[in-house]
Amino acid sequence: MTGTAPRIAIDAMGGDAGPSVMIAGAAHAFERRSDLSFLLFGDEAAIRAEVARHPALAGHVEIVHTTDVIAGTDKPSQAIRRAKTSSMGRAIAAVKEGEAHAAVSGGNTGALMAMAKLALRTMPGIDRPALAALIPTLGDNDVVMLDLGANTECDTNNLVQFAVMGAAYARVVLELERPRVQLLNIGTEELKGTDELRDAAAILRASDHLHMHFDGFVEGDKLSRGDVDVIVTDGFSGNIALKSLEGTARFVTDLLRRAFTSSIRSKIGFLISRPATELLRHHLDPNNHNGAVFLGLNGLVVKSHGSANDKGVANAIRVAARMVREDLTRKITEDLANVSARNHAVAAK
Structure with a gap:
């Protein structure tokens, strides 16, 4: 996957400020690397209004309307039941379905972890x-x-x-x-x-x-x-x-x-x-x-701090994009295979 042009799914409703900061962060990241594209999940009207403020993103974003937002007070068990209707759940599902290479959210950490683990499952050996x-x-x-x-x-x-x-x-x-x-x-x-x-x-x-x-x-x-x-x-x-x-x-x-x-x-x-x-x-x-970063899943998910500004969100997006370009999942898989092979060799002696 090295050299892949990263397509990042963004939970636009996540974070304390919602679409305004998440979209501004995407625009800031795009300024640094124009090979990025984005799949934005959340309230379509609110997202379109923010995208309009950043003309450089035109042609590089796709908006998917969702009707539900995971709140910071929601328990993971509650959030999982709304995975198919929430911006957070749909962003993770985009990674699972191959529509995006990685997902970024500034929302509820526990909910994000629970949804990601349920949807993507852990890698073999993890x-x-x-x-x-x-x-x-x-x-x-x-x-x-x-x-x-x-x-x-x-x-x-x-x-x-x-x-x-x-x-x-x-x-x-x-x-x-x-x-x-x-x-x-x-x-x-x-x-x-x-x-x-x-x-x-x-x-x-x-x-x-x-x-x-x-x-x-x-x-x-x-x-x-x-x-x-x-x-x-x-x-x-x-x-x-x-x-x-x-x-x-x-x-x-x-x-x-x-x-x-x-x-x-x-x-x-x-x-x-x-x-x-x-x-x-x-x-x-x-x-x-x-x-x-949630390491050990069959997919890449990055947690942005809820209070991050546009520079912070851009940094989270750059982290996600770099993992895509460098094929981090493959590197982890290879190292785990080496550990397993060595353990089997030692046990056989």
Whole structure:
């Protein structure tokens, strides 16, 4: 699929602002790569009004009217029953039916996960899909982290599979031949952590035939140092870690804003240090890292943050398009086959 011109299905009603931001994000992404085309699901009148604001999209979009919208308060079980009538469900179905290469939604995460898993099913060799995203670091690259909330409890096999999927994703989005992979743990010593963590580490250490370099455990205070490319954990710990990082980023930016407006001298200091503070603001802006991916499904689905602006939505679309062009699903399938073959060979000895 490498070189494919990506056709992206968009849940235009998803996200806090709905069609206005989702369509503006599509237009912003199209400005960067004109080989994109879009299948837009939602209220046709509202979508057409927004598309009219972006003439460059003319001839590159198809609108499919839907009558239902999945709300942020809807339970996954409720959302699944409306998969055939909702903009979110129809966008996922477009991937399943081959009408689009990937789907993007800024809507309810739990509903999106449930619908995607039911419609697309997991890949052979994958027990559970995982939610992966890019986290900013002090290093040259962001770090891929998974699972971020799809699975609250994980066994050894789940963690190994997450490592394989995360490494394949890092090879695509970070352009790394052998990503450095670590498991999130309460310490770096080999005896630390649960049985599942230690067993997963043992399997990954023996998997030197994979396109990754497993480097043991990492603690929570090292997540953003830039010393690792892929961090693997269960969804419970991963979601807490992610929210903690996001909260810390907001704390730092709000603290700086308060400090620089506390006095005339502080305001003068802000003007002098503005280039540095702008760099910090850009680095911590979640829109620059928007686009979490459900890995392990027979189809590509990207979750945009509900509060993302048009730049953030465009980034989520670019993530989806890049996975299409680089044929991420094939890479994961090949790596999983290598793990299975090696495990069978070891068991036969």
